[in-house]
Every structure is written in structure tokens, then in C-alpha cells.
Amino acid sequence: DAGVTQSPTHLIKTRGQHVTLRCSPISGHKSVSWYQQVLGQGPQFIFQYYEKEERGRGNFPDRFSARQFPNYSSELNVNALLLGDSALYLCASSLAGRSQVTQYFGPGTRLLVL
């Protein structure tokens, strides 16, 4: 079975631009979460979506938005990029959005903002 897939793998943008990152969950998984991992730090929670609805949001500005599609894939959008947005963006999928359910991570998208 295919794991969590993310695209693109790498991306270079300049300040002020916007970016869209994509994630396809493991088949049968209905929940997708997004994380930002800055070099040398653990991943930080951005959003969780379950059954196409936002179920949780971390401490990120409104420049960050996301959505989940009927096939449970998801997009993360970041507007007005700042240098500090440079990071590895990880997507994780799970069967449901509730506890006792393991999240499985994709390979990530490495974003560099110049």
C-alpha cells in the first residue's frame, strides 16, 4: 500500500509569494494533519482536517490556510511568504481525528523562501 505522499518535494519561493502544498493520505485514512518543522526543532502543529472539516488549528497566522477534498487529500496554502516560513512541511494521515490513533507521516515538502 502506498504511504502518505506529498508534492512537491522541494520548492523555492521569494518573499511575498504564495505557495500551495499537497498531500494524499494513506488509502482509507480520513484525517490529515499539517506540521511545520524548522531546522533543529520538532514539528509544530498547523492544522488538522477530518471528514473535510477543520478540527484543530495550531498557533499560526491567518496567512496559513488549508482544505481537505472529498477524496481526503489536502492542500496547505501559505500567502505572503516570509523568510521564516522556510521549513520542512509534513503531512500526516490517520484513520480518524481522535485519540489512540497513530498518525503516519509523509516525506515532506522542503520550502525555501529567499
Add this chain to the structure above:
Amino acid sequence: EDKVVQSPLSLVVHEGDTVTLNCSYEVTNFRSLLWYKQEKKAPTFLFMLTSSGIEKKSGRLSSILDKKELFSILNITATQTGDSAVYLCAVVTYSGGGADGLTFGKGTHLIIQP
């Protein structure tokens, strides 16, 4: 604010040594604690711990949770160079709205020297 602290932040040992990685937490609405191994990009799942005092074991890796003292340890015996990675500890908390959040520590960067 939920907090997860891992120690040490980095560790260099020789092949064959035994290592113990620590994770302490201060969170509200604790659900479970997860350990992940991150080598290049995607963190890979190791253990989920929900009950105190019950050791989880997988080959040379084992982990245990103490919910009274709010910490967990991850042990790796007879280390091999392939164990070199960042080990992430994450705590699952209930954030309301039907969603659970993951709060990660900064990770322990483990290097196994031949």
C-alpha cells in the same frame, strides 16, 4: 501552553552501547505519548504509550510511560549505526472540536559511531 521536553538534545555513543532517551511533558488533556524516528524526512512511528508502567518492546527498542511523574523513556540496546537518527517524542492531547493535537519535543539527535 503544552510543553514537551526531550533530553539530551544530542548524544554520541559507540556501536553496541545502550542508550536511554528521555521525554518529559506538561500538557492539559493528555491522551497518549508517541515516539518517532526521523532519519531524513518523514518521521516513522515507533511506539504509542497510553498506560503507565507497561513496557512496549520492538526488537532492541523499548519504551515506558510514567503518567504520575509525566515522563517517558526510550531505550535502545546493542546500538547499531542504523540507529543514528533524530528521535522525536510527541504527546497527543484532546483539543476539542473532535480533534487531537500532537505536541512534539525538539528531538534527540543520536549518533552511533562504528
